[in-house]
Amino acid sequence: MSTAARSAATSDTIPFLNVIDPEFDFRGPEMIAAQNGNWYAESPIGLVVLRYTEAQELLRDQRMDHGGGDKYLAANGVVDGPIFDWFVPMIVNHDGDHHRRLRGLVSKAFTPRMVNNLRPFIRDTAERLADQVATAGECDFVDDFADPLPLAVLSELLGVPPADHSTFRRWTTDIGLVFSLAHGGDIRARVEAAVTGLYGYVNGLITEKRAKPGNDLISALVTVQRDDGQVNEEELRNLIVTLVFAAHDTTRHQLSNAMVAFAQHPEQWTLLARQPDLIGNAIEEIMRWCPSTGTVYRFATEDFDYRGLHLKTGTMITVLVVPAQRDPHVFPDGHLFDITATPQAAPIQFGAGPHHCLGAALARAELSEALPALTERLGPPIITGPVAWHPPLGIHGPTTLPLRFGT
Numbered sequence: 001m002s003t004a005a006r007s008a009a010t011s012d013t014i015p016f017l018n019v020i021d022p023e024f025d026f027r028g029p030e031m032i033a034a035q036n037g038n039w040y041a042e043s044p045i046g047l048v049v050l051r052y053t054e055a056q057e058l059l060r061d062q063r064m065d066h067g068g069g070d071k072y073l074a075a076n077g078v079v080d081g082p083i084f085d086w087f088v089p090m091i092v093n094h095d096g097d098h099h100r101r102l103r104g105l106v107s108k109a110f111t112p113r114m115v116n117n118l119r120p121f122i123r124d125t126a127e128r129l130a131d132q133v134a135t136a137g138e139c140d141f142v143d144d145f146a147d148p149l150p151l152a153v154l155s156e157l158l159g160v161p162p163a164d165h166s167t168f169r170r171w172t173t174d175i176g177l178v179f180s181l182a183h184g185g186d187i188r189a190r191v192e193a194a195v196t197g198l199y200g201y202v203n204g205l206i207t208e209k210r211a212k213p214g215n216d217l218i219s220a221l222v223t224v225q226r227d228d229g230q231v232n233e234e235e236l237r238n239l240i241v242t243l244v245f246a247a248h249d250t251t252r253h254q255l256s257n258a259m260v261a262f263a264q265h266p267e268q269w270t271l272l273a274r275q276p277d278l279i280g281n282a283i284e285e286i287m288r289w290c291p292s293t294g295t296v297y298r299f300a301t302e303d304f305d306y307r308g309l310h311l312k313t314g315t316m317i318t319v320l321v322v323p324a325q326r327d328p329h330v331f332p333d334g335h336l337f338d339i340t341a342t343p344q345a346a347p348i349q350f351g352a353g354p355h356h357c358l359g360a361a362l363a364r365a366e367l368s369e370a371l372p373a374l375t376e377r378l379g380p381p382i383i384t385g386p387v388a389w390h391p392p393l394g395i396h397g398p399t400t401l402p403l404r405f406g407t
Helices: 029-037 052-060 070-075 082-087 096-109 112-136 141-146 148-158 162-183 187-211 217-228 233-264 266-274 276-289 360-375
Strands: 047-049 138-140 295-300 304-306 309-311 316-320 381-383 398-400 402-405
Touching: 047 052, 052 295, 052 316, 070 082, 082 187, 082 233, 096 217, 096 233, 112 138, 112 141, 112 148, 112 360, 138 141, 141 148, 141 233, 141 398, 148 162, 148 217, 148 233, 148 360, 162 187, 162 233, 187 217, 187 233, 217 233, 233 266, 233 276, 233 360, 233 381, 233 398, 266 276, 266 360, 266 381, 276 360
Parallel strands: 047 316
Antiparallel strands: 138 402, 295 316, 304 309, 381 402
């Protein structure tokens, strides 16, 4: 038990959850019992938050921040090199004026109008991929739909030509492994190669868009950066690489998580096919029930007391998104997957306050076009073989998902 937890309670009242155990069930009886007993627990990664209200309060608390990114990397043995140079300056790892300055550039370029203009492309791509799945009869959903859809949208958004998609795909997949560094093996080398490759590629795109601007996001960012003068060249490159990282991995996992949920609840798929007007509710329920972001972390910037717990400066807290979004204190029927349910609260995975995800609208747009394309053509998904999963800490979802669809 940490010093912070000892100051508030004895070991017999604070549960210990081994969340790094590959077999740990984030939805199981041990988690439910811990959540019923307290808003937090101890774990091998420190304090973990189990309830929704406390999660939102701490994510919004100005006495908590992201630790600059270097604390997370140092814990995984990364203190310099390409990963460090990209991750530490990344917009999501900073707060205050620095964060507002970078966010201001993105928000001026990445507008609701730009997302809405992408909808026909998203729809056409989703329908084409759904037709291919229908023709094949069986598929690996990750390879055949969940991965290529957000990759195509990301490429269209940034102005990446189709000829470069295969190379771009490898980099955009591997850079998301930054939150899996603790697993060792070749992961660090893959992330380093992805960061290096993307930086080189993005440099070329910036040069190209400066010479010949288009209607894509990079052209807009280059124009705003030039006219605004608040963000330097290196910060612009970092922002674009970070957008690549954020826009691909989370959406492909969210699409795959949705298929697992519908395979477990085929009646909900049938209901959505019959009542397509439920799509808005369905998207919110999918993000609540099976989020693609399993954890969100913060660090205390000062000593303070919170709900009976004394947090010392530097204490790391990790929100466990799955149990928090099924918290019965906020979601009375949170243990049920029900696309007709009225959303009770905002999803945690998009963050809160100044750090609310700028890409949330794009993620919802992709889901809102993808699900109708599938339900209009196919019956409920049926899992036909072993499912391989990305670890639940960080970005979470299947890496392979063999499916066939009913009639």
